[in-house]
Amino acid sequence: MLSKLLLILASAATLANSQSASSIDPSSVPIATRQAWCTAQKSACPLLCLQITTGVPQVNNCSAETLSYSCICSNSVAPNASEYSQTMPYFICTEANSQCIKNCADSACQSKCQSDNPCGAQNPPRVNVTTTTASSAAASTTSAAATVVETGGATGAAPRAYSVDMGHVSGLCVLVGSVVAGLAVLL
Template sequence: MLSTAIPIFLTLTSLLTPTASQSINPNSVPQSTRDYWCSSQKAACPLLCLQLPGASGSPTQNDCSADTLAYSCICSNNKSPNASEYSQTMPYYICTETNTQCVNACKTDTCRDACRTDNPCGAQSPKRVNVTTTSAAATTSTTMPSVNTKEATGSATRFSIEMGHVVGSCALVGGFVAGFAVLL
């Protein structure tokens, strides 16, 4: 019985293991921060899935453990996006915290500079998967093009999500301005 339980346990833990090469002691980060990181990772997973060809914004697996900092994001096409290429994801938070801990441990400016320049966080060469070219759009046809409703729905969803970020940012800035106006 034990021999079959170990491979199952290893399989389950491997699904929740971050793909980031850096690691930190989870207990070196406050619980509330780790909770926030997991919340952000889980919110990012559906958006990351939209970046993968053939995947919807409804992942089949979206888990995160604030205790271990392990996470999983498996999209509807059974593939996992490279979360380390995005901000607001667990690999990004682990990377930035690793760099912060490195800086705090350094005694010289050279050492502190090396912490961040030698270990950049986020995408270094992001793939642009939702880019349209203008040369392909130019046609002289007088007939109406056919519309792929699945593609149009995905585009509308991405547009709604992007606009939500813009509106949220505007509301946040407006709140700060109104708060300062009241103080004056």
């Protein structure tokens, strides 16, 4: 039952994605370029899935001949690939804009090509957020601690926290200063 549902979802996703390719004729793009697009799409799929779930995608296919693709995550959700760069919808959109611009006679027409058909995320979801906080103990100013959280960006990597104990840093500065002062006295 589950495999039939996945097959139906994959077929629907492929149909929807192949319909988006109708904005350009696949044969108008060199096959090597289309193959590179498929490679990028297949590389992007696991990264897109990491934004919404864990695990590897259930379906990750791409056809350079038709510019159709399927990306279905382990939770049976197909991410909105049009919200990201280096995906098939992005490549198709930018190529459609390039072809439109080539057919224009003036700059107003060229500008209209891009403004009428924006590529990439228009209102991207914020998945990872970078936060900086600092706290200090009220009793002692030398025991201040700062924590910086870095995110993995578009890769979906888990945040890493770095903690710097200002007491250790100031102690190291005093030690180095003492050594330098001692050497200065001896010389």
